Amino acid sequence: MLESKKIWVDGHLVNYDEAKIHVLTHGLHYGTGVFEGIRSYNTNNGPAIFRLDDHIRRLFNSAKAYFMDFAYNKDELIQSSINTVKANNLDECYIRIIAFYGYGKLGVNPLPNKVSIVISVLNWSEHIKKENREEGINTMVSPWMKVDVRSMPTHAKGVANYANSALARIEALKSGADEAIMINSNGFVVEASAENIFFVKNGEIYTPPISTGALEGITRDTVIEITKQNNILLNIENISRDELYYFEEAFLTGTASEIVPIGKIDHRVIGDGKIGPVTQKIQNCYGQIVRGKIENNRSWLTFIK
Numbered sequence: 001m002l003e004s005k006k007i008w009v010d011g012h013l014v015n016y017d018e019a020k021i022h023v024l025t026h027g028l029h030y031g032t033g034v035f036e037g038i039r040s041y042n043t044n045n046g047p048a049i050f051r052l053d054d055h056i057r058r059l060f061n062s063a064k065a066y067f068m069d070f071a072y073n074k075d076e077l078i079q080s081s082i083n084t085v086k087a088n089n090l091d092e093c094y095i096r097i098i099a100f101y102g103y104g105k106l107g108v109n110p111l112p113n114k115v116s117i118v119i120s121v122l123n124w125s126e127h128i129k130k131e132n133r134e135e136g137i138n139t140m141v142s143p144w145m146k147v148d149v150r151s152m153p154t155h156a157k158g159v160a161n162y163a164n165s166a167l168a169r170i171e172a173l174k175s176g177a178d179e180a181i182m183i184n185s186n187g188f189v190v191e192a193s194a195e196n197i198f199f200v201k202n203g204e205i206y207t208p209p210i211s212t213g214a215l216e217g218i219t220r221d222t223v224i225e226i227t228k229q230n231n232i233l234l235n236i237e238n239i240s241r242d243e244l245y246y247f248e249e250a251f252l253t254g255t256a257s258e259i260v261p262i263g264k265i266d267h268r269v270i271g272d273g274k275i276g277p278v279t280q281k282i283q284n285c286y287g288q289i290v291r292g293k294i295e296n297n298r299s300w301l302t303f304i305k
């Protein structure tokens with residue numbers, strides 16, 4: 001990971017090496033944190049953050065599940081995110097905002113502890129290999145079930161949910177796959193370890209509903225908008241595990257990974273194993289939208305300068 005210059009910690013921009021927390025931080029011991037991953041892209045009008053308002057709104061919704069009170073309102077966190085990008089002088093970057101219960105009382109109850117917020121800006125954009133954007137990645141169904149909606153608030157982008165994701169990702173990597181597909185306790189497809197999932201059959205798009213336990217992804221929402229703009233029929237419906245192998249195309253969506261075609265699921269080739277025409281169309285549209293090339297969607301951009 002390339003070091004950046006400054007990190008915003010509870011209202012102050014501090015040097016990268018000075019952004020430290022106490023080892024008895026509640027969030028570290030019990031996973032009592034929520035976070036956001038956001039991206040800034042280069043556009044013809046300089047760097048712009050994609051759907052910043054929506055990410056901040058989701059952060060506040062995640063915090064609600066954990067009874068976290070922030071010392072900053074939405075506008076202040078939007079402005080602080082912009083300031084952090086500016087302070088690091090990075091055009092294309094990944095912005096990570098985390099809010100967590102801090103140091104104080106170490107019992108399970110987090111409420112006596114102060115909530116800290118940290119905004120970091122990373123020169124880290126490709127967590128799924130570039131060549132796989134055309135080739136299609138190799139996926140497998142996770143042996144770990146998706147954390148149940150009755151066990152954890154899956155609407156929240158909560159740190160603790162990612163122990164489930166990390167276990168699934170490790171299992172996939174150790175088995176020679178790139179990514180894991182999560183199934184819920186009802187046997188329905190949910191998403192991947194850190195991306196939403198879409199499928200294509202007969203020119204129509206399919207994606208699981210949020211009620212399966214999937215995160216309400218902002219890239220997912222952008223793809224839904226792209227399907228509307230391009231008159232592609234979209235079906236939001238339950239997909240059972242055994243239906244997985246029979247789609248003509250499949251792809252993942254996420255802020256960090258963007259639109260990633262799936263080439264294989266459990267060793268079965270999907271389509272011809274490469275990016276299909278519908279996925280290609282969506283990938284192209286997405287690339288244009290985030291870089292401000294589609295006039296109708298420019299309101300999703302927060303320009304830095």
Ligand SMILES: Cc1ncc(COP(=O)(O)O)c(C=O)c1O
Nearest residue numbers: 194195196215217218219254255
């Ligand atoms: C579990 C999970 N699902 C879906 C997504 C995609 O969400 P977004 O498009 O808002 O980045 C993420 C992103 O990190 C994720 O971690």
